[in-house]
Every structure is written in structure tokens, then in C-alpha cells.
Amino acid sequence: MSDNLIEQLAAPRPADAGAVAGAVAALRERLAGAASAQGLVDVAFRTVETPVGALLLAATEAGVVRVAYPAEGHEAVLESLSVAIGSRVLRDTRRFDDLCHQLDGYFAGQRRHFEVALDLRLAHGFRLEVLEHLRTIAYGATETYAAAAAASGRPKAVRAVGTACATNPLPLLVPCHRVVRSDGTMGGYLGGLPAKQLLLDLEAAA
Amino acid sequence: MKHPFDQAVAEHSAVVLRVCRAVLGPVEADDAWSETFLSALRAWPDLPDDANVRAWLVTVAHRKAIDVRRAQARGAVPVESLPDRPSWGDEQPGAALPDTELWAALAALPSKQRQCVAYHHVAGLPHAEVAAIVGGTAAASRRSAADGIATLRRTYLTKEVSTHV
CATH class of the missing domain: 1.10.10.10 (Winged helix-like DNA-binding domain superfamily/Winged helix DNA-binding domain)
Known part of the structure; x- marks a missing residue:
């Protein structure tokens, strides 16, 4: 016979998993805002769907430092950024609101150049x-x-x-x-x- | 730690939230969770690569929960953090907060028992690691967890059975 109490302590009921995930998503967004306000983030990142596939966008405080195609393996790219720049790597969707808006315009044929600070520290x-x-x-x-x-x-x-x-x-x-x-x-x-x-x-x- | 911090967030954020809820209740849990991950982010680069990340996060959460409780006791909860606190009723309209009754039953336990139940049964840490967090021996932690579970079986589970059968 299963032990309901122990099971319920160990994991949310399946019906509640969505509510827990929703609460965690809201907290993660709040964390990203607080962490970047306190200057604690080495690399902020998000992924965005585009006509050329899901792009990984990554930025330091200085500017966008990396754009990666799916073929490069987003996890692997984040690992390499963590080693090359710093391991305080944190998902932050709002950091890229403006760039995503510009990408939308570019892929709609309405934008000819990007107005965004770039951090070229990975090239020598x-x-x-x-x-x-x-x-x-x-x-x-x-x-x-x-x-x-x-x-x-x-x-x-x-x-x-x-x-x-x-x-x-x-x-x-x-x-x-x-x-x-x-x-x-x-x-x-x-x-x-x-x-x-x-x-x-x-x-x-x- | 050389790996991206976000991996730790992705992997452990849900369990740390449930641990915070188990120890503090659903309302204070959000602030404890936020303080835990901010503090962990600060310390992340200095964490050894072979560290047990979940146990470390639960240790940080344990300290933050104590801070939250102390601030409450002094009536010194920072004012600016209050408006950020989500109202559960607003966030999940029409839905009860998950496990509210379970966390309420846990809240009635003595704090050592509540912590040992949370860190062993909710976070899944072995009794030895629980003891390293709460102090004392592994045997004492095991006993506290067992005592807590025994009480919950009387206070919570009987209610559970009566409402669901």
C-alpha cells in the first residue's frame, strides 16, 4: 500500500504541479530582476524563436556577448560562457525585450540594422x-x-x-x-x- | 562552481520552494526563496565543483528561513518587500494553493521536527545531511523526522482520509 503522506511531502500532487511551476516561474523572473539590479549577473540569457530557429541570446552588463544557433547546442554554449566569462549565468527574459523586438522587425523586413550594445570580448x-x-x-x-x-x-x-x-x-x-x-x-x-x-x-x- | 548557475535554479527551484513552504508556510516562503537564490548566486563561483548543490541550497534556505522568522519576531520585515509578495488568491484564481492543509499541519509541529521533516522528506536529503544543517546527530534528526511524521499522521492524514473517502 502506498504512503500518501510521504509521497505528498516528496512531490506535489500531479494536479498541483502546474501551480508550483507557475509560482516558480514568477519567482525566477523576480530573481533575475533583483540579481541584475544588484550587479550579480555575469551572463544573462534567454532563447527566442525566429524564422532561422531558436536563438540563444546572451549578454553581459557591457552588451550582447553571444548569439547561438541551435546547431551549436545552447547548453554547451552556456557552459562555455560560464567558463570564459563567469558562472553567475541566469535566465532573464526582460533583459532582451528590446533586442527581441528588433529581431521581430528584422525578420519582418522592416529593420535594417540593430541598435544594441555589443560585447566583443570573445573575439581576439x-x-x-x-x-x-x-x-x-x-x-x-x-x-x-x-x-x-x-x-x-x-x-x-x-x-x-x-x-x-x-x-x-x-x-x-x-x-x-x-x-x-x-x-x-x-x-x-x-x-x-x-x-x-x-x-x-x-x-x-x- | 564553473557550471552555469541557471542549471541549479532550473533543477532545484521547485523543491526549494516546497521546502520554504514546509518550513515557513506559503506566504513567507516566497521571500525566503528569493533571498536563498540571491545569496546562492552571490556565493556560486566559490562553491566547489563537486558540491551537493541541493543540500547546499537547502542549507542556505534554512538560514534564510531563520532570518525571515527573526525579522517577523522583531516586527522588522522590510516594508519594501511587502508589495512584491504575491497574493496567492490573485495568482491562482479559483484554485486552492497546493498543499495548504499539509503546510498548515507542518506549521503546528515543533520547529526542529518541522525542519527535519522538510529537509528529509520534502528535500530528500539523508538524515546525516539534515543533521549537518539543523545541528545534532543523524540519529536525532531521524528521530525528529519520525516524531513529526507520527504527529502528521494523526493531525493531517486522518483529516485527509475523512475528506477524501
Whole structure:
């Protein structure tokens, strides 16, 4: 015979599980607000559904530090941010209200650039220089890997530009999708080629 | 701890809330939960990687529950925290707060028994870890939990049976 008292202490009744989950969700939101007000958060994050899949958005106090496609594995990305930046990693949906609104506008073809502070601390050296250059490629325009290499000051470093794009910590916001091959084909994309195609088509149509 | 703090929140927040409710009752539980996770977030980077996170969180919650009780006893509950406290009736319109009667029965227990029942049966910690939190020996914690359960069987379960059968 089962022991109702012990079972009920150990876990809510199935009918009550939803109420407990709702209370916890409200408390977690309150925690995120209090923690960020007290400067206790190394990395705030949330996920957001977009036409190119669920994106992980992560930010430090300085700005957005990471955007990750599902293919990168959101859990793995959070683990690496925890090691690289700090383990006070906390979900905070409100932190990204404005960015999510801007993403909605972008995917609706109504927004051509993002007005958001970026934290580029995850990129170094030449890769950082490449990313700084990519930020200047206009909406709807594309550039070849060779041209991006030349513009970044190292015309022979075409492969290094490819690597900088492949390891871009801030895809979409730093538009590495606008870099394509000299033969007119797309080249690679860390979010997958269908995502790159969708972004290029979106920007060409708008 | 090198892992993201959010993992600990995702994994343990519900059980810590139920522990706070068991020890303090549903109303004060929210503030104790918030204080527990804020304090845990502060200390997280210094926690050893092999620490038992649930036991550690329950230990923090235990201290915060004591703080909440002391503040109550002094009548010194900070005013600014009051408006944030959700009213259960508003949050769950038409629905009774889960386990209200169970937490009420727990509230009638002596505090040591209530803590030992909460940390062993609600949080699932072994008696030795419960003893490390509340003080005394594992045997004493086991006895307190057993005494508490015996009382609950008289005060709560008989009521439960009479209302449900």
C-alpha cells in the first residue's frame, strides 16, 4: 500500500504541479530582476524563436556577448560562457525585450540594422578585426571572403576570414552571413546554409 | 562552481520552494526563496565543483528561513518587500494553493521536527545531511523526522482520509 503522506511531502500532487511551476516561474523572473539590479549577473540569457530557429541570446552588463544557433547546442554554449566569462549565468527574459523586438522587425523586413550594445570580448586579434569590418557591410549587400580579407588589412588571409565568420560569437548582429564566395555560392554558415539563404533572401527582398 | 548557475535554479527551484513552504508556510516562503537564490548566486563561483548543490541550497534556505522568522519576531520585515509578495488568491484564481492543509499541519509541529521533516522528506536529503544543517546527530534528526511524521499522521492524514473517502 502506498504512503500518501510521504509521497505528498516528496512531490506535489500531479494536479498541483502546474501551480508550483507557475509560482516558480514568477519567482525566477523576480530573481533575475533583483540579481541584475544588484550587479550579480555575469551572463544573462534567454532563447527566442525566429524564422532561422531558436536563438540563444546572451549578454553581459557591457552588451550582447553571444548569439547561438541551435546547431551549436545552447547548453554547451552556456557552459562555455560560464567558463570564459563567469558562472553567475541566469535566465532573464526582460533583459532582451528590446533586442527581441528588433529581431521581430528584422525578420519582418522592416529593420535594417540593430541598435544594441555589443560585447566583443570573445573575439581576439585578427578575428576581432574581421568582425569589426563585417559590421560595416550594409544590409542587403554581400562581400566575398577575399574582399573582406583585403578590407581587414590582410588580403592573403582569406581562410582566416572564413574562420572568423565560422567562429563569430554574434551571428546576425555581426553580419557574417553577408560574406559569400567569389564564385557566387554562399560558402558556409554557422547557422546552417538554409539559414544563410533565408537571411540573404530576406535582405535582398526588403 | 564553473557550471552555469541557471542549471541549479532550473533543477532545484521547485523543491526549494516546497521546502520554504514546509518550513515557513506559503506566504513567507516566497521571500525566503528569493533571498536563498540571491545569496546562492552571490556565493556560486566559490562553491566547489563537486558540491551537493541541493543540500547546499537547502542549507542556505534554512538560514534564510531563520532570518525571515527573526525579522517577523522583531516586527522588522522590510516594508519594501511587502508589495512584491504575491497574493496567492490573485495568482491562482479559483484554485486552492497546493498543499495548504499539509503546510498548515507542518506549521503546528515543533520547529526542529518541522525542519527535519522538510529537509528529509520534502528535500530528500539523508538524515546525516539534515543533521549537518539543523545541528545534532543523524540519529536525532531521524528521530525528529519520525516524531513529526507520527504527529502528521494523526493531525493531517486522518483529516485527509475523512475528506477524501
